[in-house]
Amino acid sequence: MDFSLIYQNNFKVFFPEMFLATSILLLTLHGTFLSTSRSLGFPLIIRSFLKLCILVLLLTFFLLNNGGLFFMLTYQNTFLFDFLTFNVKQILVIFSIFCLAVSEQSIVDNRLNNFEYLLLILCAILGLFFLVSSYDLISLYLALEMQSLCLYVLAASHKNSSFSTEAGLKYFILGSFSSALFLFGVSLLYGCTGTTNFENFSLLFATANHDFLMLNSLIEKSLICIAVAFFFKVAAAPFHMWSPDVYEGSPTSSTVFFAVVPKIALFSVFLRFFQNIFFSFGEAFLLALLFCSVLSVIVGSFVALKQKKLKRILAYSSISHVGYLLLAFSSNSLYGTQSLFFYLVVYMLTSICLWSFVFSLNNTKNAHKSKTLIDVSSVALLNPVLGFTGLLAFFSLAGVPPLAGFFAKMEIFICSIGSSLFFASIIAILSSVISSFFYIRLIKSIYFEQKGDNCFTFPVSRFCSLIMGVSLFLLLFFFFNPSLLLLLSQKMALCLF
Amino acid sequence: MFLLIEEYYSILILLLVSIGLACIILGASYFLGVQKPDTEKVSVYECGFNPYEDSRNKFDVRFYLIAILFIVFDLEAMFLFPWAISLSQISSMGFWTMVDFLFELTVGFIYIWKMGALEWE
Numbered sequence: 060m061d062f063s064l065i066y067q068n069n070f071k072v073f074f075p076e077m078f079l080a081t082s083i084l085l086l087t088l089h090g091t092f093l094s095t096s097r098s099l100g101f102p103l104i105i106r107s108f109l110k111l112c113i114l115v116l117l118l119t120f121f122l123l124n125n126g127g128l129f130f131m132l133t134y135q136n137t138f139l140f141d142f143l144t145f146n147v148k149q150i151l152v153i154f155s156i157f158c159l160a161v162s163e164q165s166i167v168d169n170r171l172n173n174f175e176y177l178l179l180i181l182c183a184i185l186g187l188f189f190l191v192s193s194y195d196l197i198s199l200y201l202a203l204e205m206q207s208l209c210l211y212v213l214a215a216s217h218k219n220s221s222f223s224t225e226a227g228l229k230y231f232i233l234g235s236f237s238s239a240l241f242l243f244g245v246s247l248l249y250g251c252t253g254t255t256n257f258e259n260f261s262l263l264f265a266t267a268n269h270d271f272l273m274l275n276s277l278i279e280k281s282l283i284c285i286a287v288a289f290f291f292k293v294a295a296a297p298f299h300m301w302s303p304d305v306y307e308g309s310p311t312s313s314t315v316f317f318a319v320v321p322k323i324a325l326f327s328v329f330l331r332f333f334q335n336i337f338f339s340f341g342e343a344f345l346l347a348l349l350f351c352s353v354l355s356v357i358v359g360s361f362v363a364l365k366q367k368k369l370k371r372i373l374a375y376s377s378i379s380h381v382g383y384l385l386l387a388f389s390s391n392s393l394y395g396t397q398s399l400f401f402y403l404v405v406y407m408l409t410s411i412c413l414w415s416f417v418f419s420l421n422n423t424k425n426a427h428k429s430k431t432l433i434d435v436s437s438v439a440l441l442n443p444v445l446g447f448t449g450l451l452a453f454f455s456l457a458g459v460p461p462l463a464g465f466f467a468k469m470e471i472f473i474c475s476i477g478s479s480l481f482f483a484s485i486i487a488i489l490s491s492v493i494s495s496f497f498y499i500r501l502i503k504s505i506y507f508e509q510k511g512d513n514c515f516t517f518p519v520s521r522f523c524s525l526i527m528g529v530s531l532f533l534l535l536f537f538f539f540n541p542s543l544l545l546l547l548s549q550k551m552a553l554c555l556f
Numbered sequence: 557m558f559l560l561i562e563e564y565y566s567i568l569i570l571l572l573v574s575i576g577l578a579c580i581i582l583g584a585s586y587f588l589g590v591q592k593p594d595t596e597k598v599s600v601y602e603c604g605f606n607p608y609e610d611s612r613n614k615f616d617v618r619f620y621l622i623a624i625l626f627i628v629f630d631l632e633a634m635f636l637f638p639w640a641i642s643l644s645q646i647s648s649m650g651f652w653t654m655v656d657f658l659f660e661l662t663v664g665f666i667y668i669w670k671m672g673a674l675e676w677e
Contacts, residue, residue: 084659084660084663087663087664087667088663088666088667091666091667091670091671092670095670095671095672
């Protein structure tokens with residue numbers, strides 16, 4: 060490759076990533092020199108550093124928008140840029156900014172005073188960017204590892220808490236197990252076909268009839284291995300065991316990031332892998348997808364009934380939502396993919412709202428404890444606006460009509476019934492009824508339960524209230540005018556077909 | 557046969573010279589040096605540990621830190637050698653890629669240095 064060519068196109072499409080990487084390096088130097096400066100008295104720079112990170116992400120967002128839309132393969136076909144990657148990156152950056160802003164107060168309160176914490180979040184976002192764009196199994200693996208390694212450290216970043224260390228260790232061991240499965244699948248695939256590039260795969264499997272390969276069953280097995288690694292990463296049911304523990308143990312500011320941001324990147328890249336590239340092997344993995352989806356819906360709704368801690372409830376609810384997403388995935392149609400992206404964006408909006416609700420529950424008694432069901436009781440009495448926000452967010456998560464969550468769920472069920480997945484759809488609908496029980500129980504305790512003891516609540520931080528307001532407005536807006544999001548998700552889905 | 561000698565002649569010489577040199581150096585230090593053995597001198601040296609003990613003891617986390625940092629900078633050397641060999645064949649792209657890598661490594665080095673990871677106490 061000629062060096063001068065890099066300025067022509069590769070640099071242009073990679074500009075946001077390069078900017079983000081360069082700013083990570085500069086921020087490293089900035090934080091290092093400032094926080095070890097003896098003349099300034101070893102200052103705590105976490106607040107200003109967080110604002111710098113938000114600034115960097117905002118600039119990355121503008122650079123992304125500046126890039127324009129085109130289709131391009133760069134660096135020997137290892138990275139792809141099209142409308143899907145462009146949009147997913149935009150959504151990623153916006154929600155990362157939301158997460159950082161929401162968790163500012165919590166980071167300060169929990170004394171996560173290391174600036175490396177925020178650098179690791181930025182590194183994870185960079186890894187997710189590469190993951191979204193990757194068009195080769197090697198670049199896919201490297202990007203996946205880059206983001207997961209950052210997330211392991213984020214889970215363990217509360218150094219004084221043994222729960223946090225346990226969460227990090229659990230996440231690391233199970234995450235590396237899933238990476239090993241992924242590598243095993245990749246090596247089988249490479250052994251069968253002699254290539255790792257998506258372009259070559261799609262050319263090789265372009266025809267529906269490829270029995271001439273003689274190795275079809277082995278390729279199907281390797282696809283199952285890769286699918287299992289994917290289920291591990293998104294915490295779908297038989298492979299979900301790590302997620303409640305990690306959600307609960309790690310500091311809440313990391314949990315928000317785990318819960319909200321990485322899913323859309325993982326889904327977009329694995330949708331491309333399974334639906335676009337290995338479309339003709341559908342029958343091999345669709346059954347596995349359907350099995351995992353039904354199981355995660357059931358596990359997510361039934362196990363959450365017994366949970367006492369808010370973080371665990373939200374973790375199980377995220378497992379059941381991954382189940383709905385996988386139901387849309389396994390319908391294997393354009394409409395299914397569209398409804399998947401729609402659901403994903405609505406889910407991210409709802410969960411950022413809910414997590415900021417969780418952040419706002421601090422009072423003098425529970426400030427440094429993990430929040431339980433008791434902490435949401437009589438929130439509506441103490442702070443009516445906050446209580447109403449919690450009500451709307453839980454209703455949207457449950458899929459109650461005047462909110463966007465209803466449309467998202469309805470679309471998924473319509474497309475799965477349209478693809479004749481009757482049994483799975485019936486189970487998912489029934490489980491969603493069960494899961495609405497514990498959402499409504501939370502609402503009941505927000506509105507109708509009295510708190511036994513007297514304590515003072517801390518005021519809701521400004522960023523939290525702002526983001527709760529914005530996300531609630533969007534949840535209502537997308538009910539009355541869903542066409543904006545529907546068009547966006549359709550354009551994203553069209554990139555895969 | 558001629559080809560074999562032609563190709564491997566230099567390696568044979570290298571082998572002979574290195575064996576001879578090793579014998580000379582080792583023998584010289586063995587025969588000419590002053591030898592006063594005591595327990596400290598003849599015991600096995602293992603980076604500050606007792607070589608034979610229970611393997612499930614706690615030990616300082618700083619050993620891990622040093623080991624990890626060592627791996628990073630050792631891998632850097634492993635990366636540099638093939639690059640240096642093939643520099644004539646890769647274009648300026650290859651050259652600047654490595655310069656970029658070294659820049660990032662330097663940032664990491666400055667970070668660990670300033671944070672005091674290289675200081676034992």
